[in-house]
Amino acid sequence: MKTMNIFKEGSFSEKAMKKLLVHDSPYFRIINFNFKAGQELPIHSHELEGELSIQVLEGKGEYLAADKTLPAETGDILVCDIAEPHGIRATTDMRVLVTIAPPL
Amino acid sequence: MKTMNIFKEGSFSEKAMKKLLVHDSPYFRIINFNFKAGQELPIHSHELEGELSIQVLEGKGEYLAADKTLPAETGDILVCDIAEPHGIRATTDMRVLVTIAPPL
Numbered sequence: 635m636k637t638m639n640i641f642k643e644g645s646f647s648e649k650a651m652k653k654l655l656v657h658d659s660p661y662f663r664i665i666n667f668n669f670k671a672g673q674e675l676p677i678h679s680h681e682l683e684g685e686l687s688i689q690v691l692e693g694k695g696e697y698l699a700a701d702k703t704l705p706a707e708t709g710d711i712l713v714c715d716i717a718e719p720h721g722i723r724a725t726t727d728m729r730v731l732v733t734i735a736p737p738l
Numbered sequence: 739m740k741t742m743n744i745f746k747e748g749s750f751s752e753k754a755m756k757k758l759l760v761h762d763s764p765y766f767r768i769i770n771f772n773f774k775a776g777q778e779l780p781i782h783s784h785e786l787e788g789e790l791s792i793q794v795l796e797g798k799g800e801y802l803a804a805d806k807t808l809p810a811e812t813g814d815i816l817v818c819d820i821a822e823p824h825g826i827r828a829t830t831d832m833r834v835l836v837t838i839a840p841p842l
Contacts, residue, residue, distance in 0.1 A: 635803060635822055641813030657817045661789040662766065662839040664817070685765040687837070691795070691813070699739060709745030709795070711835075713761045713768070718739055731815075733791070735766040735839040 640691065644668045644729060651675060656731070663737035669695070669724035677721035684716045686734040693728030697721070744795065748772045748833060755779060760835070767841035773799070773828035781825035788820045790838045797832030801825070 636657075644654045644666045651673045656664040667675060677698040688697065689711045696703040697712050698721035704712070706722055714720050716738070722730060740761075748758045748770045755777045760768040771779055781802040792801065793815045800807040801816050802825035808816070810826055818824050820842070826834060 635816065635818040635824070637801065637808050637810075637814055637816045639811065639813045640815060656815060657789075657791070659789055662791075662837070664791060664815070685761075685763055687761070687766075687768060689835070697741065704741055706741075707743065709743045710741055711744060711760060711768070712739065712741045714739040720739070731793070733766070733837050733839075735837075 640666045640729065640731065646670055646727060658737060660736065662733055662735040665732045667730045667732065669728045669730070671724055671726050674723035675721050677719050679719045680716050680738055682716045682738060684734065684736050685713060686716055686732060688712045688720065688722060689731045691729040691731055693724060693726045695722055695724040695728050698723060744770045744833065744835065750774055750831060762841060764840065766837055766839040769836045771834045771836060773832045773834070775828055775830050778827035779825050781823050783823045784820050784842055786820045786842060788838065788840050789817060790820055790836060792816045792824065792826060793835045795833040795835055797828060797830045799826055799828040799832050802827060
C-alpha cells in the first residue's frame, strides 16, 4: 500500500509536458502528465490488447481521436482501447492521469 | 472510445454514499464513489489477485488501512493489492475514483 499526492509531486515545464510515473505493475501502469497551456500528448496508438483511461484532474483542453476532438474538462474521463488512436491537448494548464491495463 | 464527466454525472445522497459505474471490462473496472461528509466505504478486502487505486478527485477525508489511517486529500492516490484491507472515510463532501485491475 502506498499513497502519493499528484498535485504536490507532479510538476510543469515550459519546455514540454512533464510525466510522473505513479505506479507500474503487471496489473496496471498509472502515469500523471502535466501540460502547460498549448502542450499536448500527440495522438498515437499501440497494437496491443488492453484499455486505458485518461482523466482530467485539473484544467481544460481536448481529447484527440482519429477523426475528431472531444472536450476534456476537469472531471472528464475517456476510456479507449490501447489500439485506438488517442491523445490530449491542453488549452489551459492541465493535470491528467492515465491508467493503462495491462501495461504495455 | 467513450467519455463521461464524473463531476456532472456522479451524485450525492444524504442516506448513503452513491456509486457510479464508469466502466467495466476484462481489463479494469472504474467506479466513482461520492460521499457526503461523514460517509464511508468501510474497510474490506478480497482474496484475489490484482491491484486497485483510490483517487481523491474532490474533498478531504482519510484512507482506512488494517492498522492505520492515512490522509486523503484532493490529488491523493492510494495503490494497494485487492487482498489488502482498504477503505475511505469522508471528512468533507468527497468524490473518489476507484480503478480495479483486473476486475473482481
